[in-house]
Amino acid sequence: MSTPVTTASExxxxxxxxxxxxxxxxxxxxxxxxxxxxxxxxxxxLTGLMLLYTVVPLIWLVISATKTQEGLADSGGLWFAxxxxxxxxxxxxxxxxxGVFVRWLLNTVLYVVLGAGGxxxxxxxxxxxxxxxxxxxxxxxxxxxxGAVAVPGTxxxxxxxxxxxxxxxxDTPWAVIIPSLVSPFGLYLMWVFATEAIPTELLExxxxxxxxxxxxxxxxxxxxxAPGIVTVLLFTTVATWNNYFLPLIMLKDSDWxxxxxxxxxxxSQAETIGGDVIFNLVITGSLLTIVxxxxxxxxxxxxxxxxxxxxxxxx
Amino acid sequence: xxxxxxxxAVEPRPAxxxxxxxxxxxTGWGFLGPFVAVFALVFxxxxxxxxxxxxxxxxxxxxxxxxxxxxxxxxxxDDRFWDSLARVSLFLVVQVPIMLGIALLIxxxxxxxxxxxxxxxxxxxxxxxxxxxxxxxxxxxxxxxxRYGLVGDxxxxxxxxLPEPLSPDLVLASIxxxxxxxxxxxxxxxxYSALRVIxxxxxxxxxxxxxxxxxxITAIKLPAIRGALVIATIFSIIGSxxxxxxxxxxxxxxxxxxxxxxxxxxxxxxxxxxGQQQNYSATxxxxxxxxxxxxxxxxxxxxxxxxx
Numbered sequence: 001m002s003t004p005v006t007t008a009s010e011x012x013x014x015x016x017x018x019x020x021x022x023x024x025x026x027x028x029x030x031x032x033x034x035x036x037x038x039x040x041x042x043x044x045x046l047t048g049l050m051l052l053y054t055v056v057p058l059i060w061l062v063i064s065a066t067k068t069q070e071g072l073a074d075s076g077g078l079w080f081a082x083x084x085x086x087x088x089x090x091x092x093x094x095x096x097x098x099g100v101f102v103r104w105l106l107n108t109v110l111y112v113v114l115g116a117g118g119x120x121x122x123x124x125x126x127x128x129x130x131x132x133x134x135x136x137x138x139x140x141x142x143x144x145x146x147g148a149v150a151v152p153g154t155x156x157x158x159x160x161x162x163x164x165x166x167x168x169x170x171d172t173p174w175a176v177i178i179p180s181l182v183s184p185f186g187l188y189l190m191w192v193f194a195t196e197a198i199p200t201e202l203l204e205x206x207x208x209x210x211x212x213x214x215x216x217x218x219x220x221x222x223x224x225x226a227p228g229i230v231t232v233l234l235f236t237t238v239a240t241w242n243n244y245f246l247p248l249i250m251l252k253d254s255d256w257x258x259x260x261x262x263x264x265x266x267x268s269q270a271e272t273i274g275g276d277v278i279f280n281l282v283i284t285g286s287l288l289t290i291v292x293x294x295x296x297x298x299x300x301x302x303x304x305x306x307x308x309x310x311x312x313x314x315x
Numbered sequence: 316x317x318x319x320x321x322x323x324a325v326e327p328r329p330a331x332x333x334x335x336x337x338x339x340x341x342t343g344w345g346f347l348g349p350f351v352a353v354f355a356l357v358f359x360x361x362x363x364x365x366x367x368x369x370x371x372x373x374x375x376x377x378x379x380x381x382x383x384x385x386x387x388x389x390x391x392x393d394d395r396f397w398d399s400l401a402r403v404s405l406f407l408v409v410q411v412p413i414m415l416g417i418a419l420l421i422x423x424x425x426x427x428x429x430x431x432x433x434x435x436x437x438x439x440x441x442x443x444x445x446x447x448x449x450x451x452x453x454x455x456x457x458x459x460x461x462r463y464g465l466v467g468d469x470x471x472x473x474x475x476x477l478p479e480p481l482s483p484d485l486v487l488a489s490i491x492x493x494x495x496x497x498x499x500x501x502x503x504x505x506x507y508s509a510l511r512v513i514x515x516x517x518x519x520x521x522x523x524x525x526x527x528x529x530x531x532i533t534a535i536k537l538p539a540i541r542g543a544l545v546i547a548t549i550f551s552i553i554g555s556x557x558x559x560x561x562x563x564x565x566x567x568x569x570x571x572x573x574x575x576x577x578x579x580x581x582x583x584x585x586x587x588x589x590g591q592q593q594n595y596s597a598t599x600x601x602x603x604x605x606x607x608x609x610x611x612x613x614x615x616x617x618x619x620x621x622x623x
Binding site: 037038039040041043044046047048050051053054055057058060061064072073076077078122123125126128129130132133134135136138141144145148151156157158159160161162163178179181182184187213217238241242244245248249259260261263264267268271279282283286289290293294296297298301305 | 341342343344345346347349350351353354356357358359360361362364365368417421424425427428429430431432436439440441442443444445447448449450451454455457458463464465471472496499504508559560563564567583584587593596597600604607608
């Protein structure tokens with residue numbers, strides 16, 4: 001291995017230790033160049049252009065969600081139309097077609113709770129095992145799991161579909177939940193976290209006191225892993241909430257659709273003959289879909305940024 | 316399967332003494348077992364199954380018969396497959412460097428400490444990562460519209476006629492823009508996190524040597540985050556080769572510009588779910604998987620060797 005790899009690896013302890021204490025190194029302004037660099041208006045403006053690129057579509061989405069179907073056609077994209085129809089749009093989104101949007105929202109929540117929640121739980125258990133136990137086949141398991149990250153996930157989709165179809169799982173929620181249960185990245189992150197956050201001496205002490213392995217895990221180890229758990233949970237939640245390809249191939253019955261698939265169906269209604277054109281609801285539905293995740297990212301910044309830092313220095 | 320070797324150096328503690336390991340040798344499996352079981356079901360079994368599928372073919376006479384590598388020969392001579400591969404390769408060569416370049420520039424700007432409102436910039440530019448590909452594509456699709464979208468607004472306001480973003484010539488670039496928008500912040504954060512952990516002492520040494528900002532970047536910062544750069548490149552390559560969601564959704568708006576074999580992934584999807592050619596579809600998927608892994612492996616080898 002080359003020098004930078006070792007450097008990166010050595011820096012993991014510092015990162016995770018900081019995260020474990022709940023102190024985010026990322027948020028502490030650090031002058032890393034000697035002397036105090038002068039703040040630059042020019043550089044701020046240049047980065048501001050990039051910021052503009054990022055937020056203009058989001059601003060467009062928020063403004064467009066306040067317009068009626070007619071308003072969308074008649075008014076400029078970056079300013080409000082005469083009618084402010086946001087509340088009407090939200091109400092219509094929730095009630096259109098007997099409230100199918102609510103159904104999709106609940107499906108999405110179901111997939112996230114069981115899929116992302118399950119993935120996080122399996123990653124915690126597995127990462128803990130890799131970090132704190134020695135057992136036959138450990139290296140082989142790790143190599144295979146890390147190698148599998150490079151396999152294009154979608155290359156697996158067709159055979160997974162055929163397998164699930166033989167098992168009678170397609171067109172049921174399980175077809176979406178079961179593949180979501182595996183997060184190699186989550187496993188890796190939890191492994192790095194558990195290695196640093198749980199002192200082996202503490203486990204020894206618990207065992208000396210006669211605690212079972214399960215009890216040691218739940219009462220001693222789990223609380224120490226909290227910041228890592230939040231990070232993995234957030235990223236598996238994004239993956240599940242935003243999943244499109246998997247439900248697209250697995251589900252035919254629109255009663256089981258998640259939000260992403262439902263929005264796509266609403267959007268494609270416009271091109272079917274006699275289809276109801278509801279772009280205002282597609283736009284409002286899109287806004288409602290992204291609000292929970294953006295809120296979660298903003299509220300939990302402190303945790304996931306330090307967690308991501310630990311993950312980003314891998315290799 | 317070994318494109319990403321586990322970083323052995325990460326494991327910080329020495330292995331426990333043999334006596335203890337013997338006593339607990341199988342306990343770890345109790346914790347790792349559930350993960351491995353599901354992993355085997357949703358990763359290993361489908362890989363094995365698709366290899367099996369790729370060796371058979373459904374024929375009018377004789378039904379499902381073993382055909383050896385015939386499917387592979389067919390795929391390697393399939394123009395539709397090569398066209399789609401060429402398209403994502405072009406995408407890869409143009410979009411990935413632009414996206415990673417911008418991400419790196421922003422990360423360096425944030426890390427320089429010369430910006431006003433660093434925290435605000437960092438979190439805001441990252442936000443599109445939380446937006447589903449479906450919503451991002453719908454949003455940009457609306458804005459691309461020359462009649463009601465932002466492009467139309469610009470045309471009206473300035474009396475110009477911009478080229479149509481969803482026309483066959485430009486649609487690949489338009490997809491590239493959507494993907495860039497979605498992932499530039501994520502990559503920026505990965506680079507930024509790696510920059511933050513560079514030891515302070517290196518900068519002090521550079522100052523004593525009289526190195527300027529630019530020199531500090533090329534001599535210290537970039538080499539130090541090489542690992543992160545390689546990882547981001549590999550993930551972007553995998554992402555490009557898997558391109559599906561954006562063209563699939565955008566096709567609702569640009570039927571003529573985006574065909575059902577637009578990307579390799581779209582092609583395998585169409586083969587399976589519209590054409591009922593599961594065996595052939597599995598073959599194309601395996602070939603794409605192999606190509607992806609080989610390229611990811613080469614990038615990793617090259618990226619790491621430069622540092623030696």
